[in-house]
Amino acid sequence: MFRRGISILLLITAMLGAHLALVVWRDTALPLSAGRLRLAEFITVFASLAAGAIGLLGMLALHRKYLTLSDTLRKIVAGGKLSPLHSPDPDLASLTTVINELIVHAQTTISTASVHGKELEIRMKVAMAERQHAESIIYSISDAVLVTDSFDELVLANESAARTFDFDLAKSGRAPVGQVLHDQKLIGLIREMRQSNNKNERRIVEHTVNSPTGGRTFKLTLSSFVDRANAAASTTSKLAGVVAVLHDMTKEKELGEMKNDFVSNVSHELRTPLASIKAYVEMLIDGEAESEQTKLEFYEVIQNEANRLGRLIDDILNISRIESGLVKVNKQPQSLAVIIKEAVEVILPQAKLKNITLREGLTPIFYQTVADRDMLYQAVLNLLSNAVKYTPEGGSIEVQTVVDESKQTLVTRISDNGVGIPAKDLPFVFDKFYRAEANNRMAKGTGLGLSLVKQIIETVHGGKLSVESIVGKGSSFSFEMKLAA
Secondary structure: OHHHHHHHHHHHHHHHHHHHHHHHHHHHOOOOOHHHHHHHHHHHHHHHHHHHHHHHHHHHHHHHHHHHHHHHHHHHHHHOOOOOOOOOOHHHHHHHHHHHHHHHHHHHHHHHHHHHHHHHHHHHHHHHHHHHHHHHHHHHOOOEEEEEEOOOEEEEEOHHHHHHHOOOHHHOOOEEHHHHOOOHHHHHHHHHHHHHOOOOOEEEEEEEEOOOOOOEEEEEEEEEEEOHHHHHHOOOOOEEEEEEEEEEOHHHHHHHHHHHHHHHHHHHHHHHHHHHHHHHHHHHHOOOOOOHHHHHHHHHHHHHHHHHHHHHHHHHHHHHHHHHOOOOOOEEEEEHHHHHHHHHHHHHHHHHHOOOEEEEEOOOOOOEEEEEHHHHHHHHHHHHHHHHHOOOOOOEEEEEEEEEOOOOEEEEEEEEOOOOOOOOOHHHOOOOOOOOHHHOOOOOOOOOHHHHHHHHHHHHOOOEEEEEEEOOOEEEEEEEEEEOO
């Protein structure tokens, strides 16, 4: 509007100058003189200058309006909140309209972006919560857990896995599994599982991990998983990664082997007395024992083997009850000296048959320990019986009890000058059915006596059992128990 007014004004000024020049020429009706020509030129120049001045003033006025509009826009930007412009000036109406349309578009875009941002933030929070929940579950699992992605990078692991494979858990995130683990077989199994691209595949294998302390056996469970978002969008989505869970089966496998050995040993130990009983019974049936003396000898062998069989069964049952925690224990303050005295009196006839000297060095009876009397008596009797068995004729056995006031313990030591135990057999003398090969001919036994002693002293009473031995010089079995308060 303003520009149109300026244009009309300039046109009127030019027409006015031309009209004045024409009037001057017509009134004179004479050729233009120099003076009249100068007047016409003056009028023309004046009209041009007037038009230029008016145009300049208009431009300055328009410039001030644009500056005012610019300041308004800066204030809106500085305020941080977009709002429509209101300008009553008709010269700026079209520009203001365009700017308002741009502001509305920007507001719509910002609003949409804000909504998307909030949705993304919510999704991120949910994803973080799910990840933290998953991490909490994985960290609380005692089994070793490894989670890899589609690029075979380790994305998640727990402390058990770090200990098992000896890596720094804090530095293992997003590292290639080949750099974190040094178990090439396990790395190969993880990669093979990922490359199979089978979403529902689950593989369970037995895996051995070697370490400085020895090999450990694990049940390795490999499972694949997919990205739920991608899986929902596409039926051909690739695997997102592999989860490997390693359950330590070392003890279970050892227990299984021990059970098998136990059954095998029990079968062997039961078979021996049963075979003897069966053989002598058959001889009696066949009439091979003609004299009464021979029959009595056969009966005595059968009785001894039956007693041996009974002792074997009793020992097996006692050990089994103690290991399973089913045995009934009646702990009371007991005088260890009195219990040892009773056991010595029982074993003394056997010692005299071999001309073995039994010496005692016991503490006063008022020193007591909290124990199950029958079970402690059985342990002492087994140790004394062992000493008599493996001490040759004319030997000696010494029983001592010593009080350690500083540790508040009562130590019992049963020593002999018998054949002794080879050093290679010492770590195994308390194992079930174990017998030193060098002493097998010295005396018969089930190999359960010392194992039962260990269970009674250590498992039931929380004491400590030990052995020292030198081949040809004898053995010394010691056990210590807490003094009664």
